[in-house]
Amino acid sequence: MASEAEAAGRTHAPTGFLPRRLNALFLRSEALRGYLLLSPTMIVMIGTMCVPIGLTIAYSFWTQDYLAMDTSFTLDNYQEAMSREIYRALLLRSLMISGTVTVLTVVIAYPMAYYVAFHVHTNKLGWIILLSIPFLTSYLLRVFAWKVILGYEGVINSGLIGLGLIEEPLAVLLYNPTSVIITLTHAWAAFAILPIFVSLEKIDRSLLEAATDLGDGPVMRFLRVTLPLSLPGVIAASLMIFIPTVGDYVTPDLVGGRDGRMIANIIQAQFGRANNWPLGASLSLIMMLAVTIISLGYILITSFLTKRIS
Amino acid sequence: MSSGSYMSRRNTPLFIYAILCLAFLYVPVMFLPLFSFNDSQYIAFPIKGFTLRWYEEMWHSGPMHQALWNSIKVAAVSACLSTLLGIFAAKAFTRFRMPGSKPVIGIIMLPLVIPEIILGTSLLILVNNIGLGLSLISVTMGHMLLSVPFAVAVLISRFEGFDKSIEEASADLGENAWGTFRRITLPLVFPGVLSSFLLCFVISFDEFIIAFFLAGSEPTLPVFMYSQMRFPQRLPGVLAMGAAILMVSFIVISFAEWVRRRGSYGGQADTGL
Numbered sequence: 001m002a003s004e005a006e007a008a009g010r011t012h013a014p015t016g017f018l019p020r021r022l023n024a025l026f027l028r029s030e031a032l033r034g035y036l037l038l039s040p041t042m043i044v045m046i047g048t049m050c051v052p053i054g055l056t057i058a059y060s061f062w063t064q065d066y067l068a069m070d071t072s073f074t075l076d077n078y079q080e081a082m083s084r085e086i087y088r089a090l091l092l093r094s095l096m097i098s099g100t101v102t103v104l105t106v107v108i109a110y111p112m113a114y115y116v117a118f119h120v121h122t123n124k125l126g127w128i129i130l131l132s133i134p135f136l137t138s139y140l141l142r143v144f145a146w147k148v149i150l151g152y153e154g155v156i157n158s159g160l161i162g163l164g165l166i167e168e169p170l171a172v173l174l175y176n177p178t179s180v181i182i183t184l185t186h187a188w189a190a191f192a193i194l195p196i197f198v199s200l201e202k203i204d205r206s207l208l209e210a211a212t213d214l215g216d217g218p219v220m221r222f223l224r225v226t227l228p229l230s231l232p233g234v235i236a237a238s239l240m241i242f243i244p245t246v247g248d249y250v251t252p253d254l255v256g257g258r259d260g261r262m263i264a265n266i267i268q269a270q271f272g273r274a275n276n277w278p279l280g281a282s283l284s285l286i287m288m289l290a291v292t293i294i295s296l297g298y299i300l301i302t303s304f305l306t307k308r309i310s
Numbered sequence: 311m312s313s314g315s316y317m318s319r320r321n322t323p324l325f326i327y328a329i330l331c332l333a334f335l336y337v338p339v340m341f342l343p344l345f346s347f348n349d350s351q352y353i354a355f356p357i358k359g360f361t362l363r364w365y366e367e368m369w370h371s372g373p374m375h376q377a378l379w380n381s382i383k384v385a386a387v388s389a390c391l392s393t394l395l396g397i398f399a400a401k402a403f404t405r406f407r408m409p410g411s412k413p414v415i416g417i418i419m420l421p422l423v424i425p426e427i428i429l430g431t432s433l434l435i436l437v438n439n440i441g442l443g444l445s446l447i448s449v450t451m452g453h454m455l456l457s458v459p460f461a462v463a464v465l466i467s468r469f470e471g472f473d474k475s476i477e478e479a480s481a482d483l484g485e486n487a488w489g490t491f492r493r494i495t496l497p498l499v500f501p502g503v504l505s506s507f508l509l510c511f512v513i514s515f516d517e518f519i520i521a522f523f524l525a526g527s528e529p530t531l532p533v534f535m536y537s538q539m540r541f542p543q544r545l546p547g548v549l550a551m552g553a554a555i556l557m558v559s560f561i562v563i564s565f566a567e568w569v570r571r572r573g574s575y576g577g578q579a580d581t582g583l
Contacts, residue, residue: 034406041395048455052432112331115324129567134335136563138516140532141552145338148353158354247425264427271431284428
């Protein structure tokens with residue numbers, strides 16, 4: 001496609017005999033002009049995403065010898081990544097934590113989105129802005145806030161001691177999978193509200209009236225009309241949360257401690273302290289593959305269920 | 311949008327839930343500004359007293375200024391370039407019939423569904439291989455990759471929002487392509503351009519994961535903050551910095567959202583990105 005665009009670019013100046021015919025062709029072909037206009041964006045996307053990921057795939061089949069890279073093909077990295085118990089356990093834990101966070105955020109977000117879509121009439125824009133702001137404020141700071149809240153000398157512990165409810169600070173609040181789940185749920189909740197809201201807002205209100213006229217009560221109406229029609233938003237929200245949280249290492253690093261570590265912490269270590277880039281590359285590709293398979297499975301199952309309901 | 315009678319009825323339990331939900335979103339973050347004014351080394355209750363000491367310390371910290379300046383440079387450049395690329399792409403998608411444009415949109419939106427750590431480490435490998443070296447340039451590249459999908463999404467909905475025939479009329483009246491773009495298209499999509507710029511700026515300014523891998527010896531503000539979080543005695547300074555950032559991004563985001571939604575929010579729902 002890039003070469004096509006280049007060819008089109010060359011013919012842009014209408015000089016010479018052959019170029020003139022090409023130029024006419026170019027002006028007539030809408031697609032060619034469209035792709036020429038699109039080419040800078042595509043070059044950047046390919047250069048900064050497709051090529052780097054291609055290199056990551058290549059690295060995962062190579063070996064690192066201190067600073068030099070041995071580029072002979074090997075499956076050793078994958079073998080190590082698959083056979084070591086710790087990597088498997090961390091990947092499983094990451095998927096479990098992200099899955100839990102996804103379910104929690106969607107369950108929290110749905111009624112909120114429902115409220116704004118169906119029961120706010122006067123100042124909808126204000127509500128939407130209020131709900132978008134947290135999702136754009138610093139992620140690092142939102143995570144850090146929970147370290148402050150749950151910490152050994154943090155808000156909850158010092159507050160409870162101040163009230164005389166406990167003598168000693170509770171150590172169980174921070175540095176475990178639960179603290180990671182709480183923090184991630186808070187950090188991502190706002191991401192779930194917007195897509196669900198959009199899909200609820202799109203629902204034709206006359207369908208709801210029709211359901212009522214045909215004798216459905218509020219519960220049946222919700223289950224048979226509103227919920228199925230809002231599923232695209234629920235699916236989008238789940239994926240927007242599940243995919244990035246699996247690869248998060250900031251939250252486990254700040255509030256996870258030893259028991260809350262996730263696969264991304266190991267990947268980060270391979271590119272940092274451990275300095276084994278090929279192993280890091282293969283671990284990250286395994287993670288991406290697992291995430292992709294689960295996401296596709298999820299999409300298939302939910303779309304199958306939607307068809308069954310409607 | 312019209313609504314049936316049962317929908318305009320007030321739903322008190324749901325309203326209470328919505329307020330609780332907002333509290334859940336906002337209250338935890340509010341502890342940062344609260345404790346940034348607390349006159350104590352320790353982040354704990356009871357509040358000892360009001361002080362501006364941490365803000366003063368932050369104000370005079372050289373490395374902090376350097377990191378802030380780095381972040382502003384990276385965010386401004388990547389937001390400009392992403393918005394420019396977004397304009398190209400949005401114009402192409404909305405104004406030309408292009409066979410096979412669906413998968414192309416898919417590729418542009420792909421960074422949204424790839425874990426950031428993979429984008430970061432892949433770019434690290436790339437930068438290492440082409441001998442660019444870790445610098446603010448590599449961070450800017452990474453942030454562009456992350457911002458372009460948002461820019462394209464915002465701008466497509468803006469380009470779709472106005473009548474194509476206005477552009478055709480301009481062309482019929484003798485304007486050339488550039489003249490039409492400058493005098494018709496650009497003024498009409500300008501709110502979209504502005505909000506795309508602000509959105510991309512905020513995304514880059516707050517971004518940590520990619521910057522962490524690519525910044526090298528020139529930390530951006532989040533990378534600098536992260537390094538400070540390791541030292542308990544530095545925490546109050548981090549709080550002051552965080553509170554200041556929250557305040558500024560709160561204002562910028564409200565403004566950007568207001569600009570964007572005011573134009574596009576009408577009968578139909580917005581894309582909501």
